[in-house]
Amino acid sequence: MNGLYLKSYEKNRAFLTARPKLKKCVYLADKLFTVAVGAVYAILCAYVLFIAKSRAPRDMIRLFALPAICLALTSFLRRVVNAKRPYERGVEPLFTKTRRGQSFPSRHLSSAAVIAGIGYFYLPVCGVLCTIFGAALFYTRFACGWHFPRDLLCGALLGAACALPAFLI
Numbered sequence: 001m002n003g004l005y006l007k008s009y010e011k012n013r014a015f016l017t018a019r020p021k022l023k024k025c026v027y028l029a030d031k032l033f034t035v036a037v038g039a040v041y042a043i044l045c046a047y048v049l050f051i052a053k054s055r056a057p058r059d060m061i062r063l064f065a066l067p068a069i070c071l072a073l074t075s076f077l078r079r080v081v082n083a084k085r086p087y088e089r090g091v092e093p094l095f096t097k098t099r100r101g102q103s104f105p106s107r108h109l110s111s112a113a114v115i116a117g118i119g120y121f122y123l124p125v126c127g128v129l130c131t132i133f134g135a136a137l138f139y140t141r142f143a144c145g146w147h148f149p150r151d152l153l154c155g156a157l158l159g160a161a162c163a164l165p166a167f168l169i
Contacts (some may be wrong), residue, residue, distance in 0.1 A: 005149060012143055013094055017104070027095055030140035033133045037112045040130045043066070044115070044122055052122075062118055062166045070114040070162035071107070074155065078102035086145050093145030106147050106155030108137050113156045117163020 016023040045063055048054050083104035087093040112134030120127030134156060143146045 001130045026140055026143050033136045036133045037115055037130055040126050041115045043154055044119055044126055058169050066162055067114050070159055074107050074110040077105055085100050086148055091145055097146055103147055104151045105158050106151045109152050109155030110159035112137055114163045115158025117160055118166050164165055
């Protein structure tokens with residue numbers, strides 16, 4: 001385990017533990033931003049299908065196939081790699097989780113990134129919002145001790161890579 005990770009995580013954990021209200025806010029922010037990413041995706045789908053009234057195959061691929069491929073690829077990699085989570089390696093989490101393994105890559109971040117990419121294609125404000133929500137999720141999932149930074153970064157990069165074809169088709 002990386003010493004820099006452990007040092008920064010423990011410093012962050014001590015800061016939040018000393019501030020119980022802020023600690024609870026971090027937990028609630030994780031839940032809120034997870035729902036917010038899903039809401040942005042729903043808005044994008046509604047916009048394309050009902051406002052732009054597009055049913056073109058390209059739009060269906062962008063809206064549905066790319067996120068599905070991203071989710072499937074992320075889930076496949078998680079099963080194959082089966083990386084341990086920080087709390088399985090002796091790091092005390094901010095909040096207890098019972099899930100074991102399948103930490104790499106982060107599904108939350110891959111989903112946020114692919115939806116942000118699709119958002120940039122159709123409604124840039126949705127892309128910006130999803131990028132902000134993804135950055136917040138990066139912090140909350142790190143701060144709670146549920147993922148290593150590499151899990152989060154690779155999830156975000158995988159999602160961005162899966163969104164790239166939206167601009168090419």
